[in-house]
Amino acid sequence: MEDKIKLTEFSRGAGCGCKIAPAVLEQLLGKNQTPPDSRLLVGNDTRDDAAVYDLGDGKALISTTDFFMPIVDDAFSFGKIAAANAISDVYAMGGKPILAIAILGWPVDKIGNEYAARVLEGARVKCREAGITVAGGHSIDATEPFFGLAVNGLIDIGDLKKNNTAKAGDWLLLTKPLGSGILSTAQKRGVLTDDHLGGMIETMEKLNTVGEALGKVKGVHAMTDVTGFGLLGHCMEVAQGSGLSAEIYYDRLKTLPGAIDYLKDRIVPDATYRNWNNYSSNTAFEGGVDVMQAFSLLPDPQTNGGLLIAVDDTYLPEVQRLLVSFDLAEHTFPIGRLIEAQAKTVTVKNA
Structure with a gap:
């Protein structure tokens, strides 16, 4: 069935670009930090991907939720992307997803229920691929469509x-x-070609399953997934949270086919400017980098983006072999490095 309704026409934002701006989020969460709890291993104080609760037997429960408005027009693909994106938070903690609950908002007077059913079916397909079940959920009549999951996972605390x-x-x-x-x-x-659309959907639907395997590598010191704040924002979170600075090797970054060409036509999400305004004062550039292009690419909001992995030098070959085994051979070269704290948190340079 080919969808006659284009879902993106009913949403102001798209995918993880719907996220509240970082500065506004700081204001919202500033006075609402997680209260002390000796069994809560990860709360909202570090802006991590999920909450983690000690179960008392050497294992911990990972709990997360993520939902957004349509980023693609096809309902089935939207369901798969939204599900993969929510599950990614568990993988980003190194965990194994075990259960999902659906979150659905639907303008029932504007979009037929059959489209919502296709969104849910897409999510079930992606959850089956991850080895979990959509066990229930909650839905409301909303002015704009949105969908996502609440996902639980398990992990050995170590x-x-x-x-x-x-x-x-x-x-x-x-x-x-x-x-x-x-x-x-x-x-x-309305200017995206079919070839570029297929590549975009493929990468956003792809599960970050390698995260569970990376959790078992002792030399992987930190990990997160790159979503609405872009590579620049999430790299800055890792560096600042760790009391460090970071170098990003701009010439080693991989981009989706067509992305740079669309940038040349000044096709940039509004959220890119929002992100840049929050992170630019703490970012430096060294010679040889196309600053205007980097300005548009580094803060680009990703939906179910890749895992950003911080790995010890001696464990790099092990992680590279692991990535190859998950068909990620093209992503085995480091795109940056953590360094001692500098005046700027992130320096963008060529390798």
């Missing part, structure tokens, strides 16, 4: 990966190309 435990000298690797925000904006403007 394998837990956080976003604030990197060490100076760690290499940074990224498991997916950048540019999904750029391509989704091109789609909303």
